[in-house]
Amino acid sequence: MEDIKRILVVSGIARNSLKAFDYGVSLSRKYKAELYLIHVIHNPFGLEGWNLPMRSLKDEYERIIAEAEQNLDEIIALENASGRKVHELIREGRPSEEILTVIEEKNIDLLILGAHEESHLEHMESRMENLIFGRSNDELIRKMPCSILLVKHEP
DSSP: OTTOOEEEEEOOSSHHHHHHHHHHHHHHHHHTOEEEEEEEEOOGGGSTTOOSOOHHHHHHHHHHHHHHHHHHHHHHHHHHHTTOOEEEEEEESOHHHHHHHHHHHHTOSEEEEEOOOOOHHHHHHHHHHHHHHOOOHHHHHHHOSSEEEEEOOOO
16 A cells, blocks of 8 residues: 555545545555545536525535535644645536546545445435435446545444
8 A cells, every 4th residue: 555645535514524534634644645635516506407496405505515614624724733734625516527537637546435324314314415415426436547445434
């Protein structure tokens, strides 16, 4: 694993995203690798075809995004204060496409994602997240040109 020079962690709203970031920090320290964190903004409310009144869902979407960004900003600030630079990337578009583009642009060696292994209720929440955020680990895994670490969230 000495050939790990650049690590990309995918940020999301799920609890396992923070744990995935922790793994990224730990591995980047161990291998002296550059650490990148990507947020992909995928706004389904900007897409055509949403013709139902969904104001409350849109408000919840915006609240969740703001809260996730604040949590990650705090963690990144702590890491940067300790002398370890985290390159934060914000992209707009379809998450799987944007992540693959960054992997190629930055020559990423390892991608770290939160695994989707939930209870029935969490599975329903995850399906809603996939609907809202368009995220699919399966799609990324099939197309991946680098190694992948899936991080399981332990309750």
